[in-house]
Amino acid sequence: MQKNKLLVIGWDAADWKIIWPLIANGQMPTLKKMIQNGVHGNMSTMNPPYSPMLWSSVVTGKTPDKHGVLGFIEVMEDNKGVRPVTTNSRKARTVWNILHHKGFKSNLVGWWPSFPAEPINGVVITDKFQKVSIDPKKRKPLEKGTIHPESLVTDFKDLIMFPQEVTSEHILPFIPLAAKIDQEKNNGLFPAGKVLAENVSIHNAATRLLRTTNWDFMAIYYDLIDHFCHSYMKFHPPKLKGVNQDQYEIFKDAVAGAYRFQDMMLERTLELVDDDTTVIIMSDHGFESGNKRLINMPKVQAAAAMDHRQFGMFVATGPNIKKNQKVYGLGLIDIAPTILNHFNLPVGRDMDGKVALEIFKNPNKIEYVDSWENIKGDFGELKDKESLDVFSDEETMQQLIELGYIDKPEGKIEIAVHKTKCDLKQNLARVHLGKKNYSKAKEILLELIEEKEPIDVSSYFMDLVTISLEEKDYESARDYLKKLKSVKTDVKYALFFAEASILHGIGKSEKAIEVLEKAKSERRGNNPEIWYKIGLCNYSLGKFDDAQMAYERAVEIEPDKAKYHAALAENLIELKEYEEAAESALTSIELVKYYSKAHYVLGRALDKLGDLENAKIAYETASRLTPKKFYKAEQAIENIEEKLNLTDKNTNSYKKDQIVIVSGLPRSGTSMMMQMLYKGGIKVLTDEKRKADRSNPKGYFEYEPVMSIHKDNSWLSKAENKSVKVVAPLLKHLDSKFRYKIIFMNRDLNEVVKSQQIMTGRNPDELPVKLLNAFKKQLKKVEAWKDSEPGVELIYLNYKDVLQNPIDAADKIESFIGVKMEKNGMVQSVDKTLYRNKS
Template identity: 55%
Template sequence: MSKKKVLLIGWDAADWQIIWPLIKAGKMPALEKLIKNGVYANMSTLNPPYSPMLWTSVATGKTPDKHGILGFIEADVEKQQIKPVSSLSRKTRAIWNIFHNQGLKSNVVGWWPTNPPEPINGVMVSDFFQKQYQKSKGFEDWPLPDGVIHPESFKEQLKECRMHPNEMSLEQVLAFMPTYTPQKKEEKNEKDGGVFTLSKVLAQNVSIHAAATRLMRTTEWDFMAVYYDFIDHMCHAFMKFHPPQLKGLPDHIFERNKDIVNNAYQFQDMMLDRMISMVGEDTNIIVMSDHGYESGNKRIVKMPKFAAAPALEHRQFGMFVAAGPDIKKGEKLFGLSLIDIAPTLLHMFDMPVGKDMDGKPILGMFNEQKKVSYIDSWDAMPGDFGEHSKLPQNTLDDEQVMQQLIDLGYIDKPDEDKKKNIKRAKCDNKHNLARVYLGKSDFATAKKLLYELIEEQDVDLVPYFLELLNLTVKEENYEEAAGYLAKLRGLEKTFLYTTDIVEAKILVGTGKLKEARVVLNKAIAQKPNKSALWYELAKLNLAKQFYKKAKQDLEKAIAIENDNARYHQLLAHTLVRLEAHEEAIEHAFISIELVNYFPEAHYTLGEALEKMGDLENAKIAFETAARLKPKQHHRANKAIENIEEKLTDAIELTDKVAYKHRENQIVVVSGLPRSGTSLMMQMLHQGGLTPLTDSEREADVSNPKGYLEYKPVMSIHKDNSWLEKAQNKVVKIVAPLLNFTSPAYRYKVIFMTRDLTEVVMSQQKMKGEAKTLPLQLVEKFKKQLQLVNIWKDKEPGVELIYVDYKELLNGEDATLLKITDFVGIPLDIQKMKGAIDTSLYRNRVTATNESSTES
């Protein structure tokens, strides 16, 4: 692709859930035009979703642990104070530094954080440019300090682009809230229902827009990046008034403010329209946001008082749109992350991508598919990168920006104790770093940082214990998690955090399913609109194989939160179990569209496609699942092998028997208790298979030839690591425990069947219990047989044959040949016959009949 101009526009917090209805109503025509002439997608954010961290990741292609911006503020130990993060806090080169080195000219306007501006080839207007009015009495007394713009020669022409809130007419401000009627028209203060807030945010973004369009018109540039915080700030101030009306919100306040968020989006679209009109046909345009913003039932009327609480309403997905001469038209892309932007920009300008970047180029957006070139690291390259050679003497007062962060609720008001402020800032940033590692699934590093934090004195420990609680649940370390939950509840009597979901997970993890159900049902009764509760209840029902109930739960969760990839994946999984394969495929696709890097969703898609007979695409889905999973995906690997065999050997889709010997296979003898499993173990042993047994259970009157059992089998639900010892051997595992086998191995299951009445009565006789036939137990065993049938179908590493107990006792060659063919190695059939003692069965039948007569 040829080198062309690129315009990157950042809309902080822009969300498709607001955008699509406005586009449908014809109220965002500029963005709609770009979508029709380009590509669009969800843009996945990072954790934690704090704007300075995220926009630096956009500019560097790296996660915060690498680029160094870890929050809104940082400690200045030398001056014994805290200060806003700055461009000096970043410890890796941004995209504009690389472009400077490669001879491109860049304009960067308002990007957060870029103060003090770097001496790049082009113009950099820092994020302090529009924020210098707090101490001024009015716009007549509003100087623009030095050190806000590079080069300084642009200061005079750009300072006229700024707009002070007091320059805003009331009519301009009230265009966003047309039903507002002030007592006095000239009133615009903090108590006027949001007019001052609106005018302040509007003035700042108009200032950014004016500076950006001035530079677009008066300078030469190859790359331009412009950042707007308009939508984000308007959402933080007014989203609680957005329709539908939240409970407890007075009607007159709702009516006055309900249109503000939509009007903010439309105003942002007007600014976009102006920018589009100013660029030529040689310009590729990207519009994106760093995260979304809750506009539904997760909105918060009264924000809790703790650090960065406003980020609670940030959603996982932002938006992405790209259009231009190098971009495809009319396509939707999948699996994008904001760390992909910098590598994509490098690729657009035919520059190599740093191997140390966490993102990757978005190749699917381009008309021309060009091979990506790589470099180890741009940070290791010598030369001029437009960086600060020495610390600039910034004349700005950081207190002004600090006050804005306080006003927005991103930080608490600093304490008078400076040492306490520094300590809190350090702890907050260490906590944010731990959350970054959690997002990267580096649990060990995250846990190390959190352990250090809980040893701190005179700080709020609740967030750290809460993080450890969630982390240990993810690790399935439920005993440790239970300890943290108890610790949390002891730390704070008025506990502000909701822990019902994590409590339910702990209960499930420790086998207390009934208690977990009580917790979830109680929480649902109090908060029926919390989608995560329905999701957890669905998982509980799946564990009990109540598929119809799980489906209903997931449908309720999706009705509340329809763009949650986990919900759609689990619904697809459930639908496969219910044999609703077409519907399962639909929800699996939705899940993948939302989060492409989701191996479970690809695996579920493969399951459904295989059931539909689409083997080629099923194989692709399984291969994708195996590729995406960080660790080996045993189920996907086995499923791929099965499909390859079906494609080459034309085996029936429903046939679980491949009649092939598998290296290191585990032969399992299973069935209901007293169905002939011990006899089968004896026969296989005599026939030449080595049993996995510890001989702890001795022969008795019910089984005089012995059981050939292995005691750890009874604890397989807690520990199945011993299965490695069963490779190339035969082991007995009763039917209810089959579900706890590991997907890491191949299994040949010989499942013994027997008349259920005989099975139950034999068990009753063995236990010396009542001689009547317990019908409930018969029904329970029928259900168990159905569950085994479902289990064998869903597990790609399992092959299974059913062997009737009576046919086995008859010693028919056909039955024994079926077994040896299934196992896949020669067995001595005559010795197998020698293990059969039909007198034992006759004795049991007589006893059963006598019991039936007596009853």
């Protein structure tokens, strides 16, 4: 018998939230034993969470834009119809293709999609095998391509269980009160009978192969849990408001029953493998089981997938697998590289996933090949994909319609074909969106919004709003949102999220909180995303205690959302709770290992704790995980290196191409400081459009584009090795890619307000308290902002002190900027007679 065998079992939609209580109650003993003898953890899914796309990523190690499976259905080659996705949809080689090329033997059972079967070394029982009509009169022979090799058709066709063979004894363990159902009026048992029969057929074929064949790699796919969840999760405890009590009592045990039956099938499967076999069980996504469950599905593409959760499950056991340990940060695209490494085969550099080395006791050395796609030879692939006689699969199509994954094609077939093409394009756009390739996503969506009825373009505009918000292009987001509202659609979108995000983005965070609070009250405060957004708004306002409460509530409702923990960690840093911040950042990383923001925030927390070596590692990891240049992380690394060299961030050393910023509240002495820098030999970025006047007789030294820096900061490169004036409220819009030396002018706030009153023609003796308080808050925000920007060095100079002792001020400025300056000219430029508005 072969050594080093690997068995992968796919449980579509399996979720730890359901599994752990069942294990605690002794109802999934087989999986429990595997966990105790192996490793387990979350399995992160991808966007959009459509199963055929995801399972194709599992076995290729690539995202859907690369492997080509982009939905549940595809357009037929002749453009005359649509059908469930097939092997022909896939444009990348799978692990079984690679193993075939290397002389290994593989068995495949029910994988989605795997029809028509590829001629690999081994046996393929495709996903079409178990799909039979519920009508016993429509029994038909297995279609060509369902099983490879074809000589096994006779052996396996009798292993198919037909829905009409399901009896009350089969149903009652899942639905104990099934006898109460009037089947003339309620078809609630149909899904259970059909799905149960199909998965028993898969199990029959799998166990036959386990007993009768030799193999190196085997993969089995079950959709039992996913399909039971789509049919019966609305009845799962706790009871949702709006669910009929009688229906609830009848169907409340159905989902748990599916999990328990899956565990029973697992027990038999494991009896048929030896101790030298490594076994992986995983799901492609989870399934909502709490208050976010949808009772009525909206009319959008693949609406049923809206119940899919971000995390699935992963368990592995075997001779080289660690024992009773939890692993973190696994993703679907990591499985294929890990399988190849298990067999000591090189990983394709064009694969998006990484080898999960942390699951192994003694991991193999990782070898690489540029791409398996470019290697010549026999990979067990279909020779002529276009000429295959593959027709629309009525049984599979009907099931996808019943589950809510696709709409029933009605009317002219050309309309159904065109709608499918649009859906596939949108799916591709969403894949690019998930990979943060916004330009490609936008290119596709901008074409789609030009579609006419009967295509509903509202979801395309919604995606464009999402992209614009990600790119911080709030004007475009507002424009797309306005167009979305004008589109005729039956879909009800939660537009308050977009509206709040736009308000927050343009600096109106208090207004954004009002929008979110209203939504929270209407939805009873159970939506964690609302709490998260409220936290973001309060954080930007410097209300860190309020932000903390909001983030904690979001985490309480949905504890396995990585971004909630990262935001919580960031806020804890502002509250100077550095140890707790590090813990929250680590929790975020445990959930999503490749989350660069979480690593960066961890670096900040460790930096504050004085753990410079590990802070540097965290910053380096954040930088490495970011597709584009992560300027903040790289600047933080430079700062750490300075500290490790017994220097300090504020050593005042000159930074290459640094920008000197003079800032402060209006009328705090910023123009005087600009004059000092100019006389000291620092070039000034100014357009001189604002002329000197009585308020500033020596000039303002302003640069007009600064006023619109919140919309466009691309001009900042012109300020390198120069000085420019930026008032305090606009500092947050500086581009983090540059290094800044900020001279911040402080002045008695009463004097600042009095000077502003005179300048604007108001009574200087009437000090507006509201404005005074706003200035105080602004100064606190600057301090918090400065502390979060590794590329920023900042010193405070007091206006009055500079006037009284300009020599001392000139020394401080020269030391801070890090270049030799003409200090005599700086001192001479200070005019004490201009100190007119004294407190």
